[in-house]
Every structure is written in structure tokens, then in C-alpha cells.
Amino acid sequence: MATKGQDWRTEQFRLGVCYYPEQWPENLWEDDYRRMKELGLSVVRVAEFAWSIFEPEEGRFEFDLFDRAIDLAHQYGLLVIMSTPTATPPAWLTAKYPEVLNAKQDGTVYQHGQRRHFNYNAPIYHELCARVVTQLAEHYKNHPAVVGWQIDNELNCEVNTFYSKADHTAFRVWLQEKYGSLDALNQAWGAVFWNQTYSDWSQVHLTRPTPTNSPNPHQALDEKRFFSDSAIFFAKLQSDILREKAPNHWVTTNGMFGHLDSHQMMDESLDVFAYDSYPNFSTILPDKGDRPLLDRKWSLNLSAARDVSPNFIIMEQxxxxxxxxxxIEMPSPKPGQMRLWTYQSIAHGADMVLYFRWRTATKGTEIYWHGLNDYHNRPNRRLEEAARVGEELNRIGAQLLGTTYQADVAILKDYDNEWDGELDVWHGPLTGRSISGWFKALQRHHIPTDTKYMRSSTTLAELAKYRLLIYPHPAIMPTSTAALLSKYVEGGGTLVLGCRSGYKDATGQCYMQPFPGPLAELCGIEVEDFTLVGPFQQLPDISWQTGAVLQGDAFVDILHVTSDNAEILASYASDYYAGKPALVRNKYGMGNAYYYGSAFTEEAAGALIAELGLVSPAAKWAELPEDVELAIRVQEGTDKRYAILMNYGHEERMITFLTPKRDMLTDTDLHGLVMMKAFDVYVIEI
Structure with missing residues (x-):
């Protein structure tokens, strides 16, 4: 097997597009490729939904159509990212082998007709996928245009739960390998409760419908771990073949979806991670609370992709x-927004961007998922914007390649709490609203922020590079993670925690000790009482030392100080817990741990930003309005630093440049009062 780690980068910034030659008359191809080059595009992704083109009937392979399409792309100097077409098994396959189809929790089998209707665990599907991937890799391994491979397409998109017969069978094997015995399984799942104890492995299944639609929570957590491992196995099955058969190509996959540990998949199978960026989802799924960030919120998603792969590919922009x-009804991007979103991706670590798609489909489910070209294939403003971006990146893109996003603050997440919180409403819903509150506040204070996933492999050095870590509501808190966070704070770091922290172990069972469990000593507090804020109850008022009175949100942990080094910074000012501590700072070693007894609003996060003395890295050279995002990319080992300013406002905004700067995109001087146009972008060397 070839070694992991083929270099996916090229000497220039690659701007490209997703292309479907099988969907268009062949007499359009040459004109399409010619116009791509004129726009400054230099890479195309193909074939992710083309299994029946390559294998029209079982065991018979044909490559003529894509050979012609890829040869012609090469004539026009375009690089090609090939895809394995396993996201859409052909009709002949699902008809002959119905055991490959996925099923709902109640056993209802999904049928052929859309995409992602298969399961990851049917042995015959492993065999058939391995065969088509092998055939493709052997056929295209030496093609001069092909540089890399995308595995499948958007693993766990559309559906991220799997309940076919093959999945139930594979789950038992997975559990036997994990626990070794039924006694250990029964202990981990707390099966003594409600008489769920298993006496034979044949009795064990994935969760199934229950009278209250509430499965065993420990079983449900393991189920999601199993779903993730199944997807990772499926990806590795393909990447191993690609590395052996096409060792000179790099391997990726796209998307970041539920019930999938993308970090583990990256470690085991990929050379680079790819993300699909659709900021206008924010128009139908806005962040909760006042003043939603809308398309700017996509920067939070991009920061999560960046944690998987510090530099990444946007496979679908x-x-x-x-x-x-x-x-999925989204409005059209306004003039300038497509360019803004492209630079949003670049600002957060993208070193290659491909637009989705070249031309809007005239057939099928996605006839309203528009590409650069409309159906008529005539000039439009989106093509004009793409041409502008192509020209700009042709001039300055190489300077940004390999630079990495710089942040001194990180929001911590982890898969176990994410998955456990889908079922557990006493902590799960709090995380989204608190992360939203923090991200809004940090964005509007122009403080660049990372997302950092806590994993069993996370080291102290990875955490120590951050001045501040924010871990809103980690209910599941293994003692090893608590020890690592304690070392981080002891060494001089600052940690902020919210309510419902630290009371569960890795199985999801509760510690028999005062909240916040293994974090109690670090935080210098115990939770003496707690309550969910009910739908007909008022949110608590919280009085801060600064004199401000802010409202808590959703939950109340009533704190009791246990450390001589702890200081009460805010107290509840309403209800039966009035006067009790709500925010405590504990000096621990050379650092500080903050415990806040509620969920974080933007206002509470802003108050903590002031308490912590955080200031924007742009403060010395510019005064930025709220609507403008700041991102900084740095060339390690050099003094090269680039600030990217992005105006998400729908009107122009005023920036005061305290020292002279120059916009690299337009070669324009920036000094004093400058009016930044709506959706405009500045790239500045600082």
C-alpha cells in the first residue's frame, strides 16, 4: 500500500468548478473548457455520480465517455479531480443486491431513486465498491490531467443513521470487539436499569422504536460511534485501493456531516480534507437569538473544517x-456576495476552491441548485464575479498558499458530547446556543477564533498555543480530559466553562460526585443546586461586578465556592437563588478557570471578553465596524502576515485605518477614513 501524504498543492492558487460531462451534449464540452480557462479556472471535479456510466452492467466496464472528457480537459490545461462514484449505486446493483439498501429505525427500507440510499456494512457492497474503485484507479492512474481523488460524495449527508440488517449484524461484531463480553457491555450500557440486561449477543441490536421514543442513552451513544466507524471503514476501504493503484495521486473527501469523526477519517484515509461551503443556508437555518450572523456564521463551520485540515479544499463553493x-429554498447571492464567500473560504484556510457547479442542471432534483452558468449558457453577473476572482487569485493567490489561519482563542468541541447531546436535552441544546453567543461576540470584537475538537490524542502543546479556551457545556468529561485541561490552566492558560459541565463519564453515565465532577478542583466550585428554566419561567438576572445586569439563558447552576483562590465575579439577582454565585474565577497554578452557571448569550460572552482583556489584533492599525470580519493568515517561519477584511453588510461601512495599508486585490492605498463597499474584501499585508 502506498504511503499516506501525497502533496495536493500546486505552485498557484487553483480556482475550479464541478463539472458533469455525462449530463451535457458532447458538443458543449470544448466551449465549456475554453470558457473555464478564460475565467481563470484551472481544475475540475468529475464523476462522483457516474457509476452506471463506468459499469453499465455488472462486471462490464466502459471508460470512453470520461476518457474523451478528461483528454479534452487536459488539452485545455485543466487539472482533474476524479471521484469514486459510490454515493449512488446503480439500479442494476440495488435490484440484484437489495441487502445494500439502508433502512429507517423502524425497519422501513429506503429504495432506489435518489442518492445515499445504501448502507456501509453489507459485505457485497464492500466487494462491488472495491471493484469499481480498483478499475477506475488502474485506468486513470497515469493520466496526465488527473491529480487527485475524491472518495464518494458527502459521507453521511441526507441520512446519517443506518438500521439495515447488515448494520445490526455489524454492530454486534463492533460491540464484541469493543467490550469483549456481555457483562462489560451490560455494565457500560447500565442495562440493569429497566431490566435491559442481555444474556446472548443475538439479543443486542442498534436502537429500535420504543414506546416513549427514548432509547437507552448509553446504547444510543455507542450507536453513533458505530455509525462513524462504519463510514470511516468505508472511506479507508477506498483510500487503501487508491494509494496502492494510483500512488502518485492525493486522496480527499468532501463535507463534514453528522455521526462521522472527520478527524479520525482524516488521520486514517485522507491527504487533505475538503469542505462544501454554502453560506446561504443561513437564510433558511439562521443562528438562534438576536442579530443572527447569517452568511458570516459560515466562518464557524469553516473553522471546524480547518481543525480537521489546517489548509483544505473547498470542493463545492x-x-x-x-x-x-x-x-432548500435559498435566494440568489446579491452582487458581490459570491466573491465575498470565496474569500471567506480562503480567509479560513482554503488553498483550492471549486465552484458548484459549472452549469445549472436542466434535469433532476437539483434543477434549482444554480451554478455559474444558467440554463441558457449566456453571460451573467456570477460569471463576471468568478472572472474577477480568477484574475485576482492569478495575481496574489500564490502568496497566500500555505499560510495558515492565526488565532489565540479556540472554542472546544468533541464528538461524544455532540452525539450524546442529540438525545440528552439537558445539555445538548445548550451547546449550540452558547457557541453561537460566543462566536457572535468574538466576531463583532474582531477576534479570530479557532474551533478545536478535543480527542484522546489531543496534547498539551496543541492547547497551549491558545490564550483562551472556551468549552461551553462538556457534560461528558473523562478524567483524562479533565487532567489535560488542568495542566493547560496550571501552565498559564485561561479556560471558560458553562453550566452542565463535567458530570458524565465516557459511557454517558453520571459520576457519583458533586458537579462538575473531575473539573471541580480546577474550577474551585461545586454546584449546590441546579434547574432548567421552564417555558413559563423567567430567565435569571445576573448581576456582574462591573455593575451590569445581564440575563442568563436556559439553565441555572447555583454555585458554591470551595477554593480560597476563587473570586465571585457575578451573582444571580432574581428568583430563589438570588445572591448565589453565577460566575466564579479560580486561580489555578499560573492560569485561571472560569465557571459560568448558565448558557452563554452574546452579551455574557462580550462581558467576559472585557473581563479577560481581549482585544483585536487589528486594534493597532484599524478601527473596524461590527459588520466586517477580520481573518489573519500567517506564513510560518517568516514575517509574512496577511489580514483579510470582509464586509458582510448590505451597505458600505466605514473603516478608520490608523496606519497606512494597501489592498492587494486592487492595489489601492488605505489610510484614514475609508468607505468599504457592501460585500467587498480587502487583502492586506501587515
Whole structure:
């Protein structure tokens, strides 16, 4: 097997597009490729949904159509990212081997007709996928245009739960390998409760419908770990073949979806991670609370992709309004927004960007998911914007390649709490609203922020590079993670925790000790009482030492100080817990741990930003308005630093440049009062 780690980068910044030659008359191809080059595009992704083109019937392979398409792309100097077409098994396959189909929790089998209707665990599907991937890799391994491979397409998109017969069978094997015995399984799942104890492995299944629609929570957590491992196995099955058969190509996959540990998949199978960026989802799924960030919130998603792969590929960048015939109704990007979103991706670590798609489909479910070209294939403003971006990146893109996003603050997440919180409403819903509150506050204070996933492999050095870590509501808190966080704080770091922290172990069972469990000593507090804020109850008022009175949110942990080094910074000012501590800072070693007894609003996060003395890295050279995002990319080992300013406002905004700067995109001087146009972008060497 070839070694992992083929270099995916090239000498220039690659701007490209997703292309479907099988969907268009061949007499359009040459004109398409010619116009791509004129726009400054230099890479195309192909074939992710083309299994029946390559294998029209079982065991018979044909490559003529894509050979012609890829040869012609090469004539026009375009690089090609090939895809394995396993996201859409052909009709002949699902008809002959119905055991490959996925099923709902109640056993209802999904049928052929859309995409992602298969399961990851049917042995015959492993065999058939391995065969088509092998055939493709052997056929295209030496093609001069092909540089890399995308495995499948958007693993766990559309559906991220799997309940076929093959999945139940594979789950038992997975559990036997994990626990070794039924006694250990029964202990981990707390099966003594409600008489769920298993006496034979044949009795064990994935969760199934229950009278209250509430499965065993420990079983449900293991189930999601199993779903993730199944997807990772499926990806590795393909990447191993690609590395052996096409060792000179790099391997990626796209998307970051539920019930999938993307970090583990990256470690085991990929050379680079790819993300699909559609900021206008924010128009139908806005962040909760006042003053939603809308398309700017996509920067939070991009920061999560960046944690998987510090520099990454955007395999699908939104290039128009999005929508299927029956759902996902997005408005068109306004003039300038597509360019803004492209630089948003670049600002957060993308070193290659491909627009989705070249031309809007005239058939099928995605006829309203628009590409650069409309159906008529005539000039439009989106093509003009793409051409502008192509020209700009042709001039300055190489300077940004390999630079990495710089942040002194990180929001911590982990898969176990994410998955456990889907079922557990006493902590799960709090995380999203608190992360939203923090991200809004940090964005509007122009403080660049990372997302950092806590994993069993996370080291102290990875955490120590951050001045501040924010871990809103980690209910599951293994003692090893608590020890690592204690070392981080002891060494001089600052940690902020919210309510419902530290009371569960890795199985999801509760510690028999005062909250916040293994974090109690670090935080210098115990939770003496707690309550969910009910739907007919008022949110608590919290009085801060600064004199401000802010409202808590959703939950109340009533704190009791246990450390002589702890200081009460805010107290509850309403209800039966009035006067009790709500925010405590504990000096621990050379650092500080903060415990806040509620969920974080933007206002509470802003108050903590002031308490912590955080200031924007742009403060010495510019005064930035709220609507402008600041990102900084740095060339390690050099003094090269680039600030990227992005105006998400729908009107122009005023920036005061305290020292002279120059916009690299337009070669324009920036000094004093400058009016930044709506959706405009500045790239500045600082």
C-alpha cells in the first residue's frame, strides 16, 4: 500500500468548478473548457455520480465517455479531480443486491431513486465498491490531467443513521470487539436499569422504536460511534485501493456531516480534507437569538473544517441560489456576495476552491441548485464575479498558499458530547446556543477564533498555543480530559466553562460526585443546586461586578465556592437563588478557570471578553465596524502576515485605518477614513 501524504498543492492558487460531462451534449464540452480557462479556472471535479456510466452492467466496464472528457480537459490545461462514484449505486446493483439498501429505525427500507440510499456494512457492497474503485484507479492512474481523488460524495449527508440488517449484524461484531463480553457491555450500557440486561449477543441490536421514543442513552451513544466507524471503514476501504493503484495521486473527501469523526477519517484515509461551503443556508437555518450572523456564521463551520485540515479544499463553493425541487429554498447571492464567500473560504484556510457547479442542471432534483452558468449558457453577473476572482487569485493567490489561519482563542468541541447531546436535552441544546453567543461576540470584537475538537490524542502543546479556551457545556468529561485541561490552566492558560459541565463519564453515565465532577478542583466550585428554566419561567438576572445586569439563558447552576483562590465575579439577582454565585474565577497554578452557571448569550460572552482583556489584533492599525470580519493568515517561519477584511453588510461601512495599508486585490492605498463597499474584501499585508 502506498504511503499516506501525497502533496495536493500546486505552485498557484487553483480556482475550479464541478463539472458533469455525462449530463451535457458532447458538443458543449470544448466551449465549456475554453470558457473555464478564460475565467481563470484551472481544475475540475468529475464523476462522483457516474457509476452506471463506468459499469453499465455488472462486471462490464466502459471508460470512453470520461476518457474523451478528461483528454479534452487536459488539452485545455485543466487539472482533474476524479471521484469514486459510490454515493449512488446503480439500479442494476440495488435490484440484484437489495441487502445494500439502508433502512429507517423502524425497519422501513429506503429504495432506489435518489442518492445515499445504501448502507456501509453489507459485505457485497464492500466487494462491488472495491471493484469499481480498483478499475477506475488502474485506468486513470497515469493520466496526465488527473491529480487527485475524491472518495464518494458527502459521507453521511441526507441520512446519517443506518438500521439495515447488515448494520445490526455489524454492530454486534463492533460491540464484541469493543467490550469483549456481555457483562462489560451490560455494565457500560447500565442495562440493569429497566431490566435491559442481555444474556446472548443475538439479543443486542442498534436502537429500535420504543414506546416513549427514548432509547437507552448509553446504547444510543455507542450507536453513533458505530455509525462513524462504519463510514470511516468505508472511506479507508477506498483510500487503501487508491494509494496502492494510483500512488502518485492525493486522496480527499468532501463535507463534514453528522455521526462521522472527520478527524479520525482524516488521520486514517485522507491527504487533505475538503469542505462544501454554502453560506446561504443561513437564510433558511439562521443562528438562534438576536442579530443572527447569517452568511458570516459560515466562518464557524469553516473553522471546524480547518481543525480537521489546517489548509483544505473547498470542493463545492456556492455559486448561485440553492434549492431542490422540494426543499432548500435559498435566494440568489446579491452582487458581490459570491466573491465575498470565496474569500471567506480562503480567509479560513482554503488553498483550492471549486465552484458548484459549472452549469445549472436542466434535469433532476437539483434543477434549482444554480451554478455559474444558467440554463441558457449566456453571460451573467456570477460569471463576471468568478472572472474577477480568477484574475485576482492569478495575481496574489500564490502568496497566500500555505499560510495558515492565526488565532489565540479556540472554542472546544468533541464528538461524544455532540452525539450524546442529540438525545440528552439537558445539555445538548445548550451547546449550540452558547457557541453561537460566543462566536457572535468574538466576531463583532474582531477576534479570530479557532474551533478545536478535543480527542484522546489531543496534547498539551496543541492547547497551549491558545490564550483562551472556551468549552461551553462538556457534560461528558473523562478524567483524562479533565487532567489535560488542568495542566493547560496550571501552565498559564485561561479556560471558560458553562453550566452542565463535567458530570458524565465516557459511557454517558453520571459520576457519583458533586458537579462538575473531575473539573471541580480546577474550577474551585461545586454546584449546590441546579434547574432548567421552564417555558413559563423567567430567565435569571445576573448581576456582574462591573455593575451590569445581564440575563442568563436556559439553565441555572447555583454555585458554591470551595477554593480560597476563587473570586465571585457575578451573582444571580432574581428568583430563589438570588445572591448565589453565577460566575466564579479560580486561580489555578499560573492560569485561571472560569465557571459560568448558565448558557452563554452574546452579551455574557462580550462581558467576559472585557473581563479577560481581549482585544483585536487589528486594534493597532484599524478601527473596524461590527459588520466586517477580520481573518489573519500567517506564513510560518517568516514575517509574512496577511489580514483579510470582509464586509458582510448590505451597505458600505466605514473603516478608520490608523496606519497606512494597501489592498492587494486592487492595489489601492488605505489610510484614514475609508468607505468599504457592501460585500467587498480587502487583502492586506501587515
Amino acid at each position: 456556492q455559486a448561485g441560489p440553492g434549492g431542490w425541487v422540494n426543499r
